[in-house]
Amino acid sequence: MTTLVRGRGWARTHPLAVDALLATVVLICMVIGSFAEPHGQQGPTWGTRTPDLPSLLLMTLGAFALVFRRRAPWSVLGATCAASLAELLTGEPRAPVVMCAVIALFTVAARTDRSTTWRIGVITMAGLTGVAMLSGPMPWYSQENLGIFAWTGMAAAAGDAVRSRRAFVAAIRERAERAERTREEEARRRVAEERLRIARDLHDVVAHHIALVNVQAGVAAHVMDKRPDQAKEALAHVRDASRSALNELRATVGLLRQTGDPEAPTEPAPGLHRLDELVETFRNAGLxxxxxxxxxxxxxxxxxxxxxxxxxxxxxxxxxxxxxxxxxxxxxxxxxxxxxxxxxxxxxxxxxxxxxxxxxxxxxxxxxxxxxxxxxxxxxxxxxxxxxxxxxxxxxxxxxxxxxxxxxxxxxxxxxxxxxx
CATH class of the missing domain: 3.30.565.10 (Histidine kinase-like ATPase, C-terminal domain)
Structure with a gap:
């Protein structure tokens, strides 16, 4: 499994080498196929015919063009189709140069849209099959001519299927990445909202109680010498307000504790049921x-x-x-x-x-x-x-x-x- 993964990684990083290897394999297959006679008396026979020099040259040119099939797929398709047509018109005995055109058509179909794939596929199938039937060295009804039609059609269909699968996988990957970004953004938004909520609570608690403490402290300082009883009452209000502020701060900060931390706040959040208590603190402060x-x-x-x-x-x-x-x-x-x-x-x-x-x-x-x-x-x-x-x-x-x-x-x-x- 590790070797397979490494092989895929190497193939993705060295596409030209992969295409050169493919071209070599295709050339070997074409040369071997050119020595076979499919219509022997006892079935296909080997060594009964040999390709001529022009056929070998066309096979070599077609295979060499496949090395650049990813860099220039349209040009490679044109070159391989031209080599296939030349072999169909002049080759005797026939060499399977059309194999290069099939691979080039597959590459074009895998890299373009569906409508273009079917247009270029129909043109390639009709062109190569028509030339083979009308001007080829074999009778028009021979299975080799039908094979050209079938292989070019399958190449276009396979290329379109590969393109659709790649688009589907890319869409799934993009959707997953978008969902991940959305989750991260939602998490950041929730954190920001929670921080804002805690900041509001802290502001409300501190501002309210510190304002009361400030007022009562001022009253105590003003009447300390002349009316100590009233000063003691004001200081008592200061003590109550500060204690309330500490309790509310402890409850608010307790929201930031981790699960399992001791002394988590158990007092319910303030609400309108504590309105009388809130108003009384202001009345005690003189409002x-x-x-x-x-x-x-x-x-x-x-x-x-x-x-x-x-x-x-x-x-x-x-x-x-x-x-x-x-x-x-x-x-x-x-x-x-x-x-x-x-x-x-x-x-x-x-x-x-x-x-x-x-x-x-x-x-x-x-x-x-x-x-x-x-x-x-x-x-x-x-x-x-x-x-x-x-x-x-x-x-x-x-x-x-x-x-x-x-x-x-x-x-x-x-x-x-x-x-x-």
């Missing part, structure tokens, strides 16, 4: 938040539930950071037909530079890809919202309200097209 939540139902997909929670968390974090100390926020979550609509409003002036950078938005975005390049100097919160909503096939808009304040509105299809939020 008044009102919540209006309709009958959402218990059939929300996990991706939609998580996306709604993260959108509210990010929007309220932005209000806490940028809307000002006297701002108030309103959260509305309602079910409208096949969608869940999440709305977050605030009435803060938001006049600082950070707000202009981080909350700048004047366009509605329905596809995450539309927002991927929008990062003109602010944070990634709004972009993250749009990516979440776009991944689920929803619609997100965010922008200033008339008369002051900011509005975030997201429409999340209950039947989400994305598998992750």
């Amino acid at each position: 008044p938040v009102e919540v209006a939540m309709g009958q959402i139902g218990l059939d929300l997909p996990a991706a939609v539930d998580l996306a709604a929670f993260r959108i509210i968390q990010e929007a309220l974090t932005n209000v806490q950071k940028h809307a000002g100390a006297a701002a108030k926020a309103e959260v509305s979550v309602v079910r409208v037909g096949p969608n869940v609509e999440v709305t977050i409003l605030d009435d803060g002036p938001g006049d600082d530079k950070d707000d202009k950078n981080d909350r700048k938005d004047k366009s509605d975005v329905g596809d995450a890809s539309d927002a991927s390049g929008e990062n003109e100097g602010g944070g990634h919160g709004l972009i993250g919202m749009r990516e979440r909503v776009g991944a689920l096939g929803g619609h997100c808009s965010a922008g200033p309200r008339y008369g002051g304040g900011f509005r975030v509105h997201a429409i999340l299809p209950v039947t989400a097209k994305g598998g992750t939020a």
Whole structure:
């Protein structure tokens, strides 16, 4: 088996040597055949006739032309057909030079299309057989003339079959390579989506809790000397917020653990069932938040539930950071037909530079890809919202309200097209 594989490899890398060997074998067969008399009294006999010098020359020229059958198949076919016609018209006794034309026709048929194969095959069969019947040294009805017709026809059919098989194998190989590339691209896409999802979760968790820690730490520093009780309360909120941040970070990073690693996260992903807990953290930080939540139902997909929670968390974090100390926020979550609509409003002036950078938005975005390049100097919160909503096939808009304040509105299809939020 190894020898066969090596032989095939050598044949592919040395095509000219293979063709030279084939031409030598064909020449030997033609010379041997020219000494045979097929119509002897007791059947085919050997040595009763000998080829003349012109026949030997034509056989040699035809075999030599086969050496170049892959480099110039059409020219070789023409040369071998010409040698065969010359032998049919002048040869006596006959030499089987037509064997070279049969091999050349097979090579042409294996390298061209089907329609061309049949056209050139019919022309070759008709030409060689017609000349042999009308002007050859044998009677028109002899089996040698019919043999020319049969062998040229089989050569064209065999060449077309080889070409079809090569095309079929090439198509299968190309399909397999395309499938492999598609699998690799799909794997890379899934990895990129998972990295993006984890990055969004990390951003939402860190931004929310660090903003609360910052606010409460500022309150504690401000009232430390005059109102230590209030400072202790603020520090307690800092401790709770930091503990929550650590827990959520541990759960998020736990997604990256390998199978079998210890301490895998067992806490379920946050969702609207934790909305009251989330709102309470903002209220403790000094941000008044009102919540209006309709009958959402218990059939929300996990991706939609998580996306709604993260959108509210990010929007309220932005209000806490940028809307000002006297701002108030309103959260509305309602079910409208096949969608869940999440709305977050605030009435803060938001006049600082950070707000202009981080909350700048004047366009509605329905596809995450539309927002991927929008990062003109602010944070990634709004972009993250749009990516979440776009991944689920929803619609997100965010922008200033008339008369002051900011509005975030997201429409999340209950039947989400994305598998992750």
